[in-house]
Amino acid sequence: MTIETLPYPRLLRCGDAAISVEFGDAIDPAVNARVLALDAALAAEPPPGLLETVPTYRSLLVHLDPLRTDFRALAERILALAEKPVATGGQVRRWRVPVVYGGDFGMDLDDLAARHGISAEALVARHAAATYVVAMIGFMPGFAYLSGLDPLLATPRRLEPRMKTPAQSVSIGGAQGAISTVEGPSGWHMIGRTPARGFMPGRDPVFTYAPGDEIRFERLAPDEWAGLDALAASGAPVARCEAP
């Protein structure tokens, strides 16, 4: 059923201490790109009263100190920034993330391949060929939602979510990809696992990936896991970052 909506972008009040800037109501990389562009623009020149921002697939939540914010001026500023065309090819961090696919590292790989009528090898090749963007981080600390999944690999979530899935799982849920950071429940399909820690308390930086970063996966042989995992556990960077 359709819901009457105002044209995008629209500003929605979330109480007196936040505004949501909504660019759409669907998972769409073009919508997400506008969210991330506004996020970057506000970060470059934070308006008075801005506390922090939370980008999601389709909206930017702007947390505010209600006593230090000129809401009218802020709304005008946000709308002006939101109307600007999204710059492409800018300063994006590009990560190469090693992944061991299948087996104990990705327990759903074979089932998923069978479901799509392709070999596990072909599924891995498709998954590793794509360039992903960290569309948002949520659900758990550091849990990265990725846009850019090959549409042929899109798969509805499991009917029965698992209560426990491993940390650093690489998974597929609907049209989204993800890298998890901590052990937790999930209804997504686990196809692999990376030794790289996206979230490591006490390390600097605590979080590896940020919204807007680009991600590419590189296949790692199962016998290379132990060495890289030990390295990552010591706090060393295992995902490679390319400029800037």
Next chain:
Amino acid sequence: MSALIVKACGPATSIQDRGRFGYQRFGVSPAGAMDRFHLAAANLLVAAEAGAAALELGPGGVRLTAEGDITIALAGPACTLEVDGRQVAPFTAVRVGDGGTVVARPAPGAAYAYLGVEGGIATAPDMGSHSMHRRSGIGGEPLTVGARIPATPCGRDAALLCLHERPEGEAGPIRILPGPQDDHFSDEALAILSGGGYRLSGQADRMGVRLDGPTLPHRGGYNIVSDGIVDGSIQVPGDGRPIVLLRDRQTTGGYPKIATIISADIGRFAQIPPGEPVRFEIVTFERAIEAARRLQAMIEGLASTLVPLAAPLTSERLLALNLIGGVTSATEAIGL
């Protein structure tokens, strides 16, 4: 360095400060004290900053022993404190001697109380805050028997202070602003929400509270593409039963949110115990800002109502302060 050692504590006991900010974009909840006003009151009495780390006590409360001499104070809408078996009024600093015993908890009518610890609790901050977030483990693992809660030495004998009058908070309905997704609900849904008949269910913790009462009809589907969540978001899953999200909430979520509790009333809402009724009132944005300003002024005004405890603590003096109302034995309540 002086400290308090946990001898017994309920599961809802945790260390909380003003909250952990700047990491919501990485999926980290702000956490922080459920009731910032009473956190501030407890801290001021023990020479700590208003937003410093204190012990947040839920039902069940806590029993502690002092390691070295230490100044403490308890604050909350209703709470009881015993030091070495003697009742001490809330909103009053008290010096506990080495080896002394402290029993504290919220009293009937309130969900949380705050035990201020001399100078503020001196645990190591995690990502800029001392607040414990149970679901992620950020800020440290839950307190258990034997846990050590260090004080911050004040460099002098902390003056023993009390508030010369018990602070009066706002009363009346919990104020809400419609949105951000009120258009995902049928036309009458907001009127139902503000029409009364709601109670806090037993499903209540620092993350959120499910409400018992009239269901709120959606218009169309009840799944949205996840967007950001704030403290006080009232989200409504498919069963139509509202859930109010609080300090330990997730950062994003996929249910429509019909309304949001105004920032000034989140602490008041959090203090309503499970099973108690709650009324909501829709207000204008201007009134919400006015309320935020008043709460801020109340917190800043606390300092001006501090008076030194002229005489040593005696039960006569404490009764004269008229601060104890309807207390029961704290020791009895946690079955120690």
